[in-house]
Amino acid sequence: FVSLIREQNLHSMLVTPVVYEEEPIGLLTLYVDRNHRFNDDERLILRALADLGAIAIQNARLYGRVFSSEESLRKSERLTTLGTLAAEIAHEIRNPLMVVSLLFDSLQLDENSDDNQKKDLSIIREKLDHLDQIAGRILDFGKSREAFRKNLPLRAILEEAALLVRLKLEQSQVTLAVIGEFPDLLVFVDKGQIQQALLNLILNALVAMPNGGELTIEVVETFDRKVSVLVKDTGQGIPQEFKDRIFDSFLTARSDGTGLGLTISKRILRAHDGDLELLDSGPMGTVFRMTLPVAQ
Numbered sequence: 376f377v378s379l380i381r382e383q384n385l386h387s388m389l390v391t392p393v394v395y396e397e398e399p400i401g402l403l404t405l406y407v408d409r410n411h412r413f414n415d416d417e418r419l420i421l422r423a424l425a426d427l428g429a430i431a432i433q434n435a436r437l438y439g440r441v442f443s444s445e446e447s448l449r450k451s452e453r454l455t456t457l458g459t460l461a462a463e464i465a466h467e468i469r470n471p472l473m474v475v476s477l478l479f480d481s482l483q484l485d486e487n488s489d490d491n492q493k494k495d496l497s498i499i500r501e502k503l504d505h506l507d508q509i510a511g512r513i514l515d516f517g518k519s520r521e522a523f524r525k526n527l528p529l530r531a532i533l534e535e536a537a538l539l540v541r542l543k544l545e546q547s548q549v550t551l552a553v554i555g556e557f558p559d560l561l562v563f564v565d566k567g568q569i570q571q572a573l574l575n576l577i578l579n580a581l582v583a584m585p586n587g588g589e590l591t592i593e594v595v596e597t598f599d600r601k602v603s604v605l606v607k608d609t610g611q612g613i614p615q616e617f618k619d620r621i622f623d624s625f626l627t628a629r630s631d632g633t634g635l636g637l638t639i640s641k642r643i644l645r646a647h648d649g650d651l652e653l654l655d656s657g658p659m660g661t662v663f664r665m666t667l668p669v670a671q
């Protein structure tokens with residue numbers, strides 16, 4: 376700055392702040408290459424220029440805001456259209472699929488087929504079910520079902536979910552522990568939806584622990600009328616390349632997975648003013664955190 380003044384041989388300078396809505400947002404500086412005493416008129420002109428400059432800057436900022444909100448509006452509009460389209464396609468696929476399924480089952484009554492053929496048939500049956508499952512989940516996803524929320528004891532919700540997977544846990548040699556101090560804590564939720572999210576997490580954890588392990592559900596009450604439910608497993612961890620986009624739809628490492636479990640679970644929690652986050656995942660295991668609203 377000093378070298379610039381020397382280089383340009385500047386002698387006098389008049390500075391005025393650029394102020395917008397009582398906030399200084401910059402300085403406007405006028406230099407003269409000789410000794411000069413600025414008079415009142417000159418000061419007024421510079422002030423006016425600074426005010427005009429402030430308005431121009433502010434306008435540019437506002438336009439920027441308009442453009443970016445317009446863009447995000449467009450994006451959500453596109454997503455809605457895409458969602459509707461996906462649901463329509465899923466619906467259209469499901470009808471012929473049902474016919475194929477029914478006809479297929481009647482074909483299978485033929486007992487003359489050899490072993491290889493039987494194997495092929497069972498694979499076809501499995502894939503048909505898989506297709507139907509995908510179509511069904513897309514339809515569920517599209518439905519913005521009004522959540523039916525009530526004040527319910529968190530303990531009962533967790534215990535019920537544990538009961539539903541009891542057999543699967545035993546088969547997979549996985550032990551389940553529910554920990555945390557929350558004797559009569561009530562949460563304001565749609566029980567069916569929260570259990571669906573919880574089951575998604577538990578089943579994912581089971582898949583990640585094919586040789587057994589420990590599943591821990593830990594309840595931690597936070598201060599902002601929310602409660603965290605941590606679901607921890609001692610499984611192999613989430614593949615590195617999945618970590619950043621684990622909640623994206625159709626992301627799956629399983630041949631029989633739809634890759635919608637986590638997407639739907641997150642959506643459910645968000646609709647509850649809560650959230651579902653991946654806290655940690657590595658070769659020692661994975662931790663997901665569900666955040667739920669405490670009863671009003």
Ligand SMILES: Nc1ncnc2c1ncn2[C@@H]1O[C@H](COP(=O)(O)OP(=O)(O)OP(=O)(O)O)[C@@H](O)[C@H]1O
Pocket residue numbers: 575579580583608610611612613614617621626627628629631632633634635636637638661
């Ligand atoms: N606890 C976990 N440990 C390790 N990997 C996990 C865990 N949870 C999720 N993943 C990985 O994230 C992928 C996506 O999970 P998500 O539940 O969304 O779909 P999915 O289980 O593959 O299929 P589905 O829609 O039938 O649930 C899984 O395929 C798995 O690779």
Ligand SMILES: [Mg+2]
Pocket residue numbers: 575578579632636637
């Ligand atoms: Mg899953």
